[in-house]
Amino acid sequence: MPKRAAPPSIKDDNTQVSGKADVVSPQLDAAPAKNSPMMAQYLEIKAGNPGSLLFYRMGDFYELFFDDAEVAARALGIVLTKRGKHQGDDIPMCGVPVERAQEYLHRLISLGHRVAVCEQIEDPAEARKRGGKSVVRREVKRLVTPGTITEDTLLDPSRANRLLAIARAARSDGQWSYGLAALDISTGEFLVSEAPEAALEAEIARIEPAEIIVPDALMDSPGLVRLCRETKAPLTPLGRQSGEGSSAERRILDYFGLATLDGLGALSRAEIAAAAAALFYVERTQFSARPSLNLPARLSRETHMAIDAATRANLELTRTLTGAREGSLIGAIDKTVTAAGGRLLAERLAAPLTDIGQIARRQTAVAFFIDEPGLRGEVRKALKAAPDLMRAISRLALDRGGPRDLAALRDGFAAAFGVAQALDGAAALPEELREASAAGSSLDASVMARLGEALADALPLNRRDGGFIRPGFDGALDECRALRDETRKVIAALQARYCELADTRQLKLKHNHFLGHFIEVPQAQGEKLLRPPFDATFIHRQTMADAMRFSTRDLAELEVKISSAADEAMSRELAIFADLAALLLAAKASVKRAAEGLAAIDVAASLAELAADCDWTRPEVDASLAFAIEGGRHPVVEAALRTSGQAFVANDCALSGVAGKGGRIAIVTGPNMAGKSTYLRQNALIAVLAQMGAFVPARRAHIGVVDRLFSRVGAADDLARGRSTFMVEMVETAAILNSARERSLVILDEIGRGTATFDGLSIAWAVMEHLHESNRSRALFATHFHELTQLAKRLERIDNLTVRVTDWNGDVVFLHEIIPGAADQSYGVQVAKLAGLPTQVVARARHLLAEFEASDRSRQSDRLVADLPLFSAASAPKTAYDNEAQHETKARDRTSDALGVAIDAIDPDELSPKSALEQLYRLKRLRATQH
Numbered sequence: 001m002p003k004r005a006a007p008p009s010i011k012d013d014n015t016q017v018s019g020k021a022d023v024v025s026p027q028l029d030a031a032p033a034k035n036s037p038m039m040a041q042y043l044e045i046k047a048g049n050p051g052s053l054l055f056y057r058m059g060d061f062y063e064l065f066f067d068d069a070e071v072a073a074r075a076l077g078i079v080l081t082k083r084g085k086h087q088g089d090d091i092p093m094c095g096v097p098v099e100r101a102q103e104y105l106h107r108l109i110s111l112g113h114r115v116a117v118c119e120q121i122e123d124p125a126e127a128r129k130r131g132g133k134s135v136v137r138r139e140v141k142r143l144v145t146p147g148t149i150t151e152d153t154l155l156d157p158s159r160a161n162r163l164l165a166i167a168r169a170a171r172s173d174g175q176w177s178y179g180l181a182a183l184d185i186s187t188g189e190f191l192v193s194e195a196p197e198a199a200l201e202a203e204i205a206r207i208e209p210a211e212i213i214v215p216d217a218l219m220d221s222p223g224l225v226r227l228c229r230e231t232k233a234p235l236t237p238l239g240r241q242s243g244e245g246s247s248a249e250r251r252i253l254d255y256f257g258l259a260t261l262d263g264l265g266a267l268s269r270a271e272i273a274a275a276a277a278a279l280f281y282v283e284r285t286q287f288s289a290r291p292s293l294n295l296p297a298r299l300s301r302e303t304h305m306a307i308d309a310a311t312r313a314n315l316e317l318t319r320t321l322t323g324a325r326e327g328s329l330i331g332a333i334d335k336t337v338t339a340a341g342g343r344l345l346a347e348r349l350a351a352p353l354t355d356i357g358q359i360a361r362r363q364t365a366v367a368f369f370i371d372e373p374g375l376r377g378e379v380r381k382a383l384k385a386a387p388d389l390m391r392a393i394s395r396l397a398l399d400r401g402g403p404r405d406l407a408a409l410r411d412g413f414a415a416a417f418g419v420a421q422a423l424d425g426a427a428a429l430p431e432e433l434r435e436a437s438a439a440g441s442s443l444d445a446s447v448m449a450r451l452g453e454a455l456a457d458a459l460p461l462n463r464r465d466g467g468f469i470r471p472g473f474d475g476a477l478d479e480c481r482a483l484r485d486e487t488r489k490v491i492a493a494l495q496a497r498y499c500e501l502a503d504t505r506q507l508k509l510k511h512n513h514f515l516g517h518f519i520e521v522p523q524a525q526g527e528k529l530l531r532p533p534f535d536a537t538f539i540h541r542q543t544m545a546d547a548m549r550f551s552t553r554d555l556a557e558l559e560v561k562i563s564s565a566a567d568e569a570m571s572r573e574l575a576i577f578a579d580l581a582a583l584l585l586a587a588k589a590s591v592k593r594a595a596e597g598l599a600a601i602d603v604a605a606s607l608a609e610l611a612a613d614c615d616w617t618r619p620e621v622d623a624s625l626a627f628a629i630e631g632g633r634h635p636v637v638e639a640a641l642r643t644s645g646q647a648f649v650a651n652d653c654a655l656s657g658v659a660g661k662g663g664r665i666a667i668v669t670g671p672n673m674a675g676k677s678t679y680l681r682q683n684a685l686i687a688v689l690a691q692m693g694a695f696v697p698a699r700r701a702h703i704g705v706v707d708r709l710f711s712r713v714g715a716a717d718d719l720a721r722g723r724s725t726f727m728v729e730m731v732e733t734a735a736i737l738n739s740a741r742e743r744s745l746v747i748l749d750e751i752g753r754g755t756a757t758f759d760g761l762s763i764a765w766a767v768m769e770h771l772h773e774s775n776r777s778r779a780l781f782a783t784h785f786h787e788l789t790q791l792a793k794r795l796e797r798i799d800n801l802t803v804r805v806t807d808w809n810g811d812v813v814f815l816h817e818i819i820p821g822a823a824d825q826s827y828g829v830q831v832a833k834l835a836g837l838p839t840q841v842v843a844r845a846r847h848l849l850a851e852f853e854a855s856d857r858s859r860q861s862d863r864l865v866a867d868l869p870l871f872s873a874a875s876a877p878k879t880a881y882d883n884e885a886q887h888e889t890k891a892r893d894r895t896s897d898a899l900g901v902a903i904d905a906i907d908p909d910e911l912s913p914k915s916a917l918e919q920l921y922r923l924k925r926l927r928a929t930q931h
């Protein structure tokens with residue numbers, strides 16, 4: 001495994017202040033005179049960029065030295081060589097060709113490295129003019145980090161690439177408040193939010209950062225660092241200069257050229273500090289380049305359904321538990337046809353709304369496209385041709401754009417006009433679509449026309465490769481090109497003339513960067529050309545192993561002409577590029593609006609396509625506490641079953657409650673493999689889909705807005721966090737019981753199974769009581785503890801559900817149908833048989849099961865139910881007296897338990913008369929402590 005660069009703090013002066021860099025930079029020599037001038041320059045630049053691999057430009061290569069070379073060679077699988085010596089040791093070196101740098105950068109970034117790209121900032125000829133030992137001037141032009149990339153080849157088109165800055169400020173009540181700034185420089189998106197410590201995890205999970213930056217001071221907070229590390233995104237500490245108080249405010253004002261922050265809404269101190277830290281990091285990594293960012297917009301947590309990281313993972317919203325997109329909810333519902341549409345869909349899925357009006361607005365747009373299948377097809381066809389406008393314009397703003405970005409904008413304009421034209425004719429266009437379409441049609445058609453005239457048919461990736469401007473577009477460029485091409489023809493004619501002159505057919509005219517154009521002949525012919533009369537024409541330049549190289553006066557003159565014509569053509573072409581880019585950047589704001597509009601139209605049309613294809617319905621979402629699903633299905637399981645020709649069995653779910661009293665809780669028992677987990681998850685997913693504004697896989701759905709969604713699966717190992725299976729289960733359950741409210745939806749799948757049966761049962765029982773009495777959330781609880789079904793007898797809002805199965809010649813057949821009632825048996829042994837356990841084991845298990853069942857565990861639960869009034873977990877002690885009384889009871893329980901433990905530990909058969917007497921005294925003493 002390659003070493004992962006753990007970057008040190010980033011400070012204003014770019015020096016390392018803390019943190020441990022795995023990639024050690026070599027110390028500057030105490031006696032710099034020993035280093036070659038180039039190595040001295042390298043070491044100086046390296047020292048200024050700690051924690052980053054240094055790509056040091058040397059001609060057509062980026063070279064890496066010392067530890068950087070070793071790390072990169074291992075990570076990239078390239079050859080490690082050596083070059084010269086440093087303090088008596090060989091200097092390890094490896095290099096990557098400039099034209100393949102992106103590919104290598106991609107690999108290094110995905111391994112979590114940061115790369116400082118150091119360019120030559122002058123022509124080598126200039127350096128030579130300063131004297132023999134002068135080194136070409138070089139400067140780091142960019143720090144490439146996972147959260148600040150813009151290149152298409154480095155980015156995932158379907159996901160936002162967010163840099164997250166976290167800052168902390170003390171609130172008036174003495175608690176900490178966290179500011180979060182999420183910034184995607186590839187699109188300009190810039191959102192800030194605020195969260196108390198308890199909600200921080202859910203906020204970070206919603207943002208899904210590619211890289212996180214936090215102030216140095218927060219690196220001491222183990223809780224925060226753990227949360228950040230869990231995202232797997234690299235974490236970079238920042239020095240103090242990133243901004244606090246008024247300097248933070250000033251940084252934001254300066255970046256956006258504002259006089260006041262008032263126009264941004266009431267940003268809190270923590271939000272301002274986070275936004276300033278994000279901008280600081282952008283400035284540090286992009287150097288003089290200035291990304292075109294939107295003004296920071298505030299995203300209030302109250303407007304979104306809170307979904308914590310564990311719930312997102314359990315429900316497999318954007319990726320499966322193994323990390324794949326395929327098999328996740330987004331994988332099943334994404335029918336968008338543009339990259340920006342795909343990103344917007346993922347964003348909406350990550351943050352379902354709680355505002356009923358906004359949800360209805362999105363649903364109406366989807367409904368419109370369902371009712372207009374012809375128009376939907378037409379719009380989707382036009383959208384398919386739309387490239388990633390948002391990322392193309394952002395690259396141009398950073399001066400990192402190429403000819404293909406210009407073409408992307410040309411085609412994006414055309415798609416926006418096409419979509420707007422299609423929608424314009426429609427009657428009763430919903431608000432969301434009307435606004436989105438208007439943003440598209442407000443683009444300036446003359447800009448598109450100009451791009452159309454200017455750009456050639458085939459375009460290079462890089463503008464420096466030239467040839468992207470169409471012949472005929474610019475007279476001056478055409479002239480330079482003609483001159484350049486003509487002289488090239490003259491060169492070809494020269495080869496024929498020199499062959500004749502030298503009387504050989506082995507003479508070739510070649511070109512390289514060092515000599516320019518030159519004549520090459522085999523050694524024997526070369527010897528001849530050194531002598532008269534040939535030496536009057538041919539000027540010797542180089543002798544190779546088996547060839548000699550010559551020049552001539554004519555060739556040298558032509559060389560100058562060619563290179564000046566080519567240079568002129570290039571600079572003319574680059575100037576046209578700059579003009580076109582300026583034209584687009586002047587319209588940047590409207591281009592961004594149009595791009596956002598296209599993405600919104602794509603999402604609405606794709607959700608309609610999905611709903612129409614899969615027979616989904618529009619859910620009714622209101623402010624009630626309803627949760628009534630008829631004929632609900634699991635979108636991912638249904639799609640998987642469909643591919644193998646199997647049908648999914650639809651099921652109802654009724655958890656509707658009344659405000660003030662709370663929602664209903666359903667306890668689902670049933671055999672293994674019957675479909676309990678699928679049922680639980682499908683209902684949670686239906687809530688997410690409904691609130692993101694999509695249609696849902698159900699015959700009918702009525703949902704009172706869910707403010708928080710919790711989903712837990714018992715017994716999921718978390719060795720990375722160093723917690724046992726059971727500990728994770730309990731920590732997560734505690735989080736739910738502490739924060740679920742009447743408006744929340746709670747899904748608990750086999751909580752309590754990670755420990756001994758009676759401990760597990762007792763915990764599950766108490767959790768149910770708490771949910772019913774205290775949290776009063778709508779909840780689904782799947783369990784193999786059949787004893788829990790007794791709870792429905794005493795708690796009014798608990799129902800029992802089970803899954804129908806039938807026996808077929810002793811084997812279990814799953815019907816996947818959820819019906820009222822409790823399971824009478826687990827069928828665990830039958831499932832084990834289906835799984836292929838050896839017949840002897842199955843037979844033995846059947847036998848043991850019969851014996852265990854005979855001991856009738858249900859009596860235990862009957863007794864528990866009889867005790868019900870005692871378990872009012874919800875009612876907290878109200879007075880000091882209550883408190884004390886409770887304390888005393890607990891102490892007594894502990895003592896009597898200690899007595900029991902002591903008695904249990906005695907084995908009378910093993911006792912001598914003396915020790916029996918001693919034990920008796922001990923027990924008496926223990927008993928005395930109870931009173």
Ligand SMILES: Nc1ncnc2c1ncn2[C@@H]1O[C@H](COP(=O)(O)OP(=O)(O)OP(=O)(O)O)[C@@H](O)[C@H]1O
Binds near residue numbers: 674675
């Ligand atoms: N409603 C359904 N219609 C058709 N097939 C279903 C349905 N629900 C579940 N299945 C199938 O049954 C399999 C098992 O479902 P699931 O994992 O939900 O069972 P379970 O009851 O939670 O099992 P266990 O108790 O062992 O965790 C699923 O992978 C799916 O193929």
